[in-house]
Amino acid sequence: MTRDVLDWLLDGAHWQGGEGIPLRVWQHVAYSLIAVGIAAVLAVPAGLWVGHTGRGRFLAVNLVGILRAVPSLGLLFASLMILGPKIPGELGVHVPVQVVLVVLAMPPVLAGAYAGVEAVDPAARDAARGMGMQGRDVLLRVELPCALPLVFSGLRSAVLQVVATATLAATVGLGGLGRYLIDGLAVRDYAQMAGGAVLVAALALLLDLLAATLQRLVVSPGLTGKTGRRTAAGETAASSDPRDVGVLTEGSTR
Amino acid sequence: MDWILGHLDDIGGYTVQHAWLAGLPLLLGLAVAVPLGWLARRRSWLYTPIVAGTGLLYTIPSLALFILMPLVLGTRILDEENVIAAMTIYTVALLTRTVADALGAVPDDVVAAATAMGLGPVRRLLTVELPMAVPVIAAGLRVAAVSNVSIVSVAALIGVPQLGVLFTDGFYRDFLDPIVAGLVASALLALLFDLAIVALARVLTPWHRTPAAARSGSEAPS
Numbered sequence: 034m035t036r037d038v039l040d041w042l043l044d045g046a047h048w049q050g051g052e053g054i055p056l057r058v059w060q061h062v063a064y065s066l067i068a069v070g071i072a073a074v075l076a077v078p079a080g081l082w083v084g085h086t087g088r089g090r091f092l093a094v095n096l097v098g099i100l101r102a103v104p105s106l107g108l109l110f111a112s113l114m115i116l117g118p119k120i121p122g123e124l125g126v127h128v129p130v131q132v133v134l135v136v137l138a139m140p141p142v143l144a145g146a147y148a149g150v151e152a153v154d155p156a157a158r159d160a161a162r163g164m165g166m167q168g169r170d171v172l173l174r175v176e177l178p179c180a181l182p183l184v185f186s187g188l189r190s191a192v193l194q195v196v197a198t199a200t201l202a203a204t205v206g207l208g209g210l211g212r213y214l215i216d217g218l219a220v221r222d223y224a225q226m227a228g229g230a231v232l233v234a235a236l237a238l239l240l241d242l243l244a245a246t247l248q249r250l251v252v253s254p255g256l257t258g259k260t261g262r263r264t265a266a267g268e269t270a271a272s273s274d275p276r277d278v279g280v281l282t283e284g285s286t287r
Numbered sequence: 288m289d290w291i292l293g294h295l296d297d298i299g300g301y302t303v304q305h306a307w308l309a310g311l312p313l314l315l316g317l318a319v320a321v322p323l324g325w326l327a328r329r330r331s332w333l334y335t336p337i338v339a340g341t342g343l344l345y346t347i348p349s350l351a352l353f354i355l356m357p358l359v360l361g362t363r364i365l366d367e368e369n370v371i372a373a374m375t376i377y378t379v380a381l382l383t384r385t386v387a388d389a390l391g392a393v394p395d396d397v398v399a400a401a402t403a404m405g406l407g408p409v410r411r412l413l414t415v416e417l418p419m420a421v422p423v424i425a426a427g428l429r430v431a432a433v434s435n436v437s438i439v440s441v442a443a444l445i446g447v448p449q450l451g452v453l454f455t456d457g458f459y460r461d462f463l464d465p466i467v468a469g470l471v472a473s474a475l476l477a478l479l480f481d482l483a484i485v486a487l488a489r490v491l492t493p494w495h496r497t498p499a500a501a502r503s504g505s506e507a508p509s
């Protein structure tokens with residue numbers, strides 16, 4: 034069986050054309066990045082605001098909890114049936130799917146942002162105030178940079194969530210790598226299904242790795258404990274692996 | 288609404304099936320994560336490979352993992368074992384780090400006292416460290432439970448019956464009632480799992496329930 038899957042993956046004919054692997058990968062990445070991008074634009078500022086002011090925290094925590102418990106497959110079908118008929122043409126499939134992807138990406142991003150600001154060392158905040166910074170400066174120049182590790186961990190779990198759900202979107206007629214899994218299922222072609230599954234898993238790992246690399250570049254080394262001084266003092270701060278901090282992979286639905 | 292009332296038997300049956308497919312892996316996953324987490328804690332050089340390795344498994348999308356299971360297990364694609372195994376993998380991915388960190392958070396003097404009382408590593412783990420770690424492990428288990436309940440519904444696509452069947456069924460018949468029923472039943476099941484774990488953790492940690500009055504008496508503040 035493994036042999037068939039390998040043969041399917043290595044068959045040159047599967048790597049070109051309108052149903053080829055490169056196009057499917059590109060579609061999958063595009064759906065995912067659009068959704069995570071929109072979710073980030075909406076949820077990062079909202080989360081920073083909740084963390085900074087403490088207002089709406091109760092609402093945010095519960096919203097995040099409830100959305101995590103919603104099965105993505107049910108949400109996807111419901112969205113398509115309710116929104117689909119209202120939107121003409123091909124957008125009638127794309128828009129309802131993107132809405133669901135954004136809705137599923139928002140809880141981890143929101144949680145990462147408010148937890149990140151809340152976890153900022155009060156001494157750093159006090160020091161900023163002591164230096165004469167006002168609310169907005171404190172948030173953007175001190176709290177945001179300090180919160181970045183958790184903001185990123187939220188974004189990374191959103192990426193995983195969205196890549197997984199975008200796979201399911203093939204059931205409602207969208208492209209992406211999910212096509213191989215769903216089409217393979219329909220015609221009982223196990224090699225195609227498993228080949229597609231390998232590609233989806235590899236894409237998820239690769240995107241997570243890219244996000245981790247980006248995080249390493251963006252987050253100040255002073256926060257990751259990688260500066261020689263602090264490590265020498267034996268006072269290593271949180272490691273750069275975002276999984277070290279609780280909110281991260283916590284219970285996303287895929 | 289009429290549809291839901293007329294199909295309560297079906298919905299109940301799917302719910303029981305769903306609880307089985309999401310619940311059994313919680314127990315199996317915990318049974319794997321405890322020794323793994325313990326090992327990661329005992330041999331510090333194993334911590335990163337074990338915790339990062341299990342965490343990585345969580346990145347695999349569920350439909351892909353379900354489909355890849357026959358390749359690993361030698362099962363057939365429609366077998367329910369694929370779902371049980373995949374959900375166990377997700378549970379292990381979420382719980383191993385929790386267990387390792389929970390065991391690491393047990394105060395050193397408690398471990399030292401247990402050792403001084405003559406407990407070997409295994410008895411110390413079972414009678415002192417694990418009970419102390421229950422609140423943190425329970426918190427991790429609650430996350431895994433909610434996650435499992437919502438992920439299992441994807442298995443409807445590979446033909447393993449549970450509440451997810453209501454989603455596919457409703458979608459292919461262009462009928463919203465079954466989907467709503469599935470969403471509600473699935474949310475209720477997640478809530479039930481959550482409450483059960485909270486209750487179990489309470490029963491297992493009687494020292495957290497000591498009334499404030501009794502504690503402020505002769506006992507030293509903890």
